[in-house]
Amino acid sequence: MQDTKHGYDRRTFLKLAGATAAIAACGGGVATTSPTPSGAAGTATATAAGTRAAAGTLNIYSALNESTNNQFFAAFNKVYPDVKVQVLPLAAAGELQTRITAEKASPKADIFIGGSSEFHDPLGKQGLLEQYVSPNAKDIDAKFKDPNGYWVGWYTGIFGFISNNDRLSKELGNKKPATWDDLLDPAWKGKLVFPDPVKTGGGYIFMATQIFRFNKDEGKAMTYMKSLHANIAQYVPTSPGALSLIDQGQFVGCPNWAHDILTEKGKGNPVDLSVPADTGFEVGGISIIKGAKNLDAAKALVDWSLTKDAGDLNVKLSNRGSTRADVAPAPGSPKLAEVKLVNYDRAWATDNKDRLLKLWQQTVGL
Amino acid sequence: MRSLQREPGVLLALLAVIALVLAFIVYPQVKVLLTPGGTYVDFFVNGNWKNSTLHSLEVMALSTTTAVALGFVFAYAMVYTDMHWKPFFRIIGILPLLSPPFVVAASYVILFGPRGLITYNVFGQTVSVFGLGGIWGVQTIAFFPFAYQLIADVLSRSDARLEQAARNLGGGTWSVFRTVTLPLSRPGLGAAILTTAIYVLEDFGNPALIGGTFTVLPTQAYGLISGFADLQGAAAVSSILLVLALVLYFAKIRLDGPRSFVTVTGRASSMPRPPVPPVVSWACFAACLALATVIIVVYGAILVSALTVAFPQNQTFTIANFQYITSGPNGVALQNTLVYGLAAAAFSTVFALIAGWLVQRGTWPGRRALDLLLILPAAVPGLFFGIGYALSFNEPWLDWLDRGVLITISMIFWNIPVGYQAAVSGLRQIDRSMDEAATSLGASSLRGLRDVLLPMLGGSMQVGFVTTFVRAVTTLSVVIFLFTPSSTVATIRIFQLVNDLNWGAATAFTVADIGLAIVVLGVIALVARGRVSLGGARA
Numbered sequence: 001m002q003d004t005k006h007g008y009d010r011r012t013f014l015k016l017a018g019a020t021a022a023i024a025a026c027g028g029g030v031a032t033t034s035p036t037p038s039g040a041a042g043t044a045t046a047t048a049a050g051t052r053a054a055a056g057t058l059n060i061y062s063a064l065n066e067s068t069n070n071q072f073f074a075a076f077n078k079v080y081p082d083v084k085v086q087v088l089p090l091a092a093a094g095e096l097q098t099r100i101t102a103e104k105a106s107p108k109a110d111i112f113i114g115g116s117s118e119f120h121d122p123l124g125k126q127g128l129l130e131q132y133v134s135p136n137a138k139d140i141d142a143k144f145k146d147p148n149g150y151w152v153g154w155y156t157g158i159f160g161f162i163s164n165n166d167r168l169s170k171e172l173g174n175k176k177p178a179t180w181d182d183l184l185d186p187a188w189k190g191k192l193v194f195p196d197p198v199k200t201g202g203g204y205i206f207m208a209t210q211i212f213r214f215n216k217d218e219g220k221a222m223t224y225m226k227s228l229h230a231n232i233a234q235y236v237p238t239s240p241g242a243l244s245l246i247d248q249g250q251f252v253g254c255p256n257w258a259h260d261i262l263t264e265k266g267k268g269n270p271v272d273l274s275v276p277a278d279t280g281f282e283v284g285g286i287s288i289i290k291g292a293k294n295l296d297a298a299k300a301l302v303d304w305s306l307t308k309d310a311g312d313l314n315v316k317l318s319n320r321g322s323t324r325a326d327v328a329p330a331p332g333s334p335k336l337a338e339v340k341l342v343n344y345d346r347a348w349a350t351d352n353k354d355r356l357l358k359l360w361q362q363t364v365g366l
Numbered sequence: 367m368r369s370l371q372r373e374p375g376v377l378l379a380l381l382a383v384i385a386l387v388l389a390f391i392v393y394p395q396v397k398v399l400l401t402p403g404g405t406y407v408d409f410f411v412n413g414n415w416k417n418s419t420l421h422s423l424e425v426m427a428l429s430t431t432t433a434v435a436l437g438f439v440f441a442y443a444m445v446y447t448d449m450h451w452k453p454f455f456r457i458i459g460i461l462p463l464l465s466p467p468f469v470v471a472a473s474y475v476i477l478f479g480p481r482g483l484i485t486y487n488v489f490g491q492t493v494s495v496f497g498l499g500g501i502w503g504v505q506t507i508a509f510f511p512f513a514y515q516l517i518a519d520v521l522s523r524s525d526a527r528l529e530q531a532a533r534n535l536g537g538g539t540w541s542v543f544r545t546v547t548l549p550l551s552r553p554g555l556g557a558a559i560l561t562t563a564i565y566v567l568e569d570f571g572n573p574a575l576i577g578g579t580f581t582v583l584p585t586q587a588y589g590l591i592s593g594f595a596d597l598q599g600a601a602a603v604s605s606i607l608l609v610l611a612l613v614l615y616f617a618k619i620r621l622d623g624p625r626s627f628v629t630v631t632g633r634a635s636s637m638p639r640p641p642v643p644p645v646v647s648w649a650c651f652a653a654c655l656a657l658a659t660v661i662i663v664v665y666g667a668i669l670v671s672a673l674t675v676a677f678p679q680n681q682t683f684t685i686a687n688f689q690y691i692t693s694g695p696n697g698v699a700l701q702n703t704l705v706y707g708l709a710a711a712a713f714s715t716v717f718a719l720i721a722g723w724l725v726q727r728g729t730w731p732g733r734r735a736l737d738l739l740l741i742l743p744a745a746v747p748g749l750f751f752g753i754g755y756a757l758s759f760n761e762p763w764l765d766w767l768d769r770g771v772l773i774t775i776s777m778i779f780w781n782i783p784v785g786y787q788a789a790v791s792g793l794r795q796i797d798r799s800m801d802e803a804a805t806s807l808g809a810s811s812l813r814g815l816r817d818v819l820l821p822m823l824g825g826s827m828q829v830g831f832v833t834t835f836v837r838a839v840t841t842l843s844v845v846i847f848l849f850t851p852s853s854t855v856a857t858i859r860i861f862q863l864v865n866d867l868n869w870g871a872a873t874a875f876t877v878a879d880i881g882l883a884i885v886v887l888g889v890i891a892l893v894a895r896g897r898v899s900l901g902g903a904r905a
């Protein structure tokens with residue numbers, strides 16, 4: 001409580017100090033967050049008085065990994081030292097989405113960061129998000145942005161395949177799947193685990209990927225999912241939970257996020273990453289919650305998350321990719337431009353999520 | 367109890383209890399049901415509830431039977447026999463209640479999975495813990511403490527003279543057990559079956575992590591909330607759970623019948639129990655030891671993980687995990703856990719006692735309804751309970767309320783059933799003539815409760831306190847929609863660390879959480895000078 005009051009005082013002070021302070025803060029922001037082409041300087045300065053002079057407490061609902069949160073928001077704090085960051089970390093975007101829905105009578109957060117856009121988009125459609133088009137969003141390709149401006153994508157994740165080295169060589173002749181169809185081989189029976197499509201964003205993106213692989217022929221995609229089901233030993237309620245099972249060698253392989261697989265491999269676990277052809281990807285979103293108490297600071301975080309600095313840092317911390325073309329991917333990680341991706345129609349996949357999940361449940365009988 | 371009009375104090379207590387139950391048990395659930403835009407009816411029409419309901423019933427029948435049987439053996443051994451190592455077994459009888467989400471189930475997987483350290487590395491088997499068999503085994507161990515505590519409390523209060531009399535009349539150990547001990551334990555047994563069955567039905571964590579492709583009602587509800595944001599669909603699942611709980615409840619009433627189970631009367635009894643033959647003592651000891659071994663291995667693996675770099679792949683010793691969890695917001699989380707847990711346990715115990723007394727000793731109309739409402743929270747999945755609170759109490763006019771208080775309240779009412787069951791079954795054993803002696807001498811009913819019944823109900827209150835406390839410090843699902851950065855708790859941190867695949871820190875946090883709970887329970891036991899002992903039975 002005290003912090004908020006303190007912050008507010010500072011904010012009032014800034015307003016009193018007027019344009020000088022605002023411009024000074026803006027200058028500092030631009031200096032550290034760099035490449036803002038001068039062409040957009042007009043818009044940037046116009047919004048800067050509102051966004052760059054952010055102060056007060058910023059309440060963040062973060063679905064990012066624990067290891068990313070601390071350093072990422074500390075770096076934001078370096079650029080915006082007057083903002084007191086209060087993070088509620090919950091690496092489960094579905095829970096955060098439900099929480100934001102349940103809290104609409106009196107929103108408790110300003111920002112929802114992390115989790116694929118599938119979790120942000122419905123909130124926008126329900127009128128629970130604030131529309132905001134950041135000046136920095138011009139550097140982001142249209143396929144990573146919500147046309148209505150409710151959320152913007154700032155990172156990407158590619159869906160890959162994790163395999164346990166020892167068991168793969170002994171039981172499957174070291175044959176990693178080159179395509180998703182390879183997983184239907186009876187040799188995989190009982191050796192695969194899979195993030196539950198209903199409970200995890202990753203599982204759903206995998207399923208939607210199959211639909212796009214068959215040119216939106218849902219019947220064919222469901223036949224695939226049903227055959228795959230026969231090989232799956234266990235649906236895991238969280239994506240990371242599935243990775244530990246492969247680390248331990250309890251099962252041999254699992255479709256999962258390439259960045260998380262790389263992180264597990266980097267820790268010295270006996271696992272490897274492969275990226276089968278025609279795979280899907282996620283767009284990690286950030287959005288401002290309607291009724292946000294600190295709109296200025298919320299906008300500042302959206303702006304900053306879209307900078308190259310933030311992109312580089314997130315790549316370093318999480319092995320994920322960036323939606324900015326000028327951010328280099330993590331060493332060893334597949335480049336979005338180089339892997340063979342399906343033509344992923346994100347808006348369609350999001351709008352049809354409920355229907356497709358129910359179709360899947362009926363198909364496999366879960 | 368005299369009529370309510372003549373005792374304003376009792377009337378006031380009754381109104382307060384009813385108001386609290388309506389506000390914190392009924393209202394949040396109704397609020398979820400009334401969420402617009404859902405598919406409550408669709409859920410029943412399209413019929414995909416059938417499979418999970420059948421699965422739930424199957425699991426309930428299996429796990430309840432074994433958990434109650436195990437709990438009964440454990441309770442009998444603790445109360446009747448003079449087996450060795452009782453203080454050790456007391457801790458064993460409570461450890462499975464201290465199972466923060468994910469970590470204990472994951473420990474089973476590490477040990478008993480397809481490449482489990484025990485199943486595969488030791489025995490060369492690839493049998494898997496995943497699926498129905500795994501849920502059955504894990505739930506049996508996870509829920510036997512409920513049965514053990516409730517049965518032990520009742521057994522320890524049963525009158526030794528009845529058993530002595532049976533022995534004097536020539537009854538052997540087995541026939542005394544069958545015709546005297548077992549029938550006298552029926553209030554405890556009934557409460558144990560009811561409570562265990564309902565908790566098995568409501569269990570989410572174990573089926574979610576080791577269920578494989580075996581869906582039960584709570585995992586289905588979770589999928590509806592997390593995958594479809596479909597609160598009404600989840601409410602529909604919850605309704606099925608409530609109906610099943612209702613059926614169990616009425617079955618228990620039938621089972622109890624109109625009999626009396628009074629064993630504590632006005633006449634003094636200081637007779638020792640008839641001795642149990644050594645062979646029975648030793649058999650009990652062996653059974654308890656076998657159970658203890660499994661529990662020690664599972665929890666031992668957690669301790670070893672906490673002290674190694676990356677168990678089981680890299681077993682190099684380290685204390686880095688403990689350094690990590692004592693830094694940053696983690697200390698605050700542990701402190702909150704302790705404060706909320708203690709507050710919830712204390713309030714819950716007092717509330718359960720007063721409510722139990724009002725229902726069991728009262729003659730007012732509608733007490734069956736209150737009785738039922740106080741059992742139902744056990745059937746509500748924690749996730750759902752938490753969402754109900756978020757929907758009901760996240761209102762602008764309530765923003766002044768500290769979230770820690772709301773979390774504590776949710777823990778009180780979600781965990782009320784065990785304490786309440788214990789209070790009622792305790793009261794059923796105490797002859798009404800005891801408190802009537804006080805009231806006919808001019809004391810008020812409330813004074814009779816305080817001065818006469820309370821001292822005799824120590825064991826029941828302790829069951830409520832211990833259960834509420836350990837469940838409060840280990841629940842994730844209720845808190846997940848309510849916590850704020852300043853009111854975060856240990857289980858939230860553990861969940862976060864597990865999702866970050868930081869297994870070492872997650873287990874270290876689990877060890878700290880469990881250690882904290884054991885220390886607290888130990889201190890309380892000391893303060894109460896042995897009258898309140900760990901694990902239930904005053905053996």
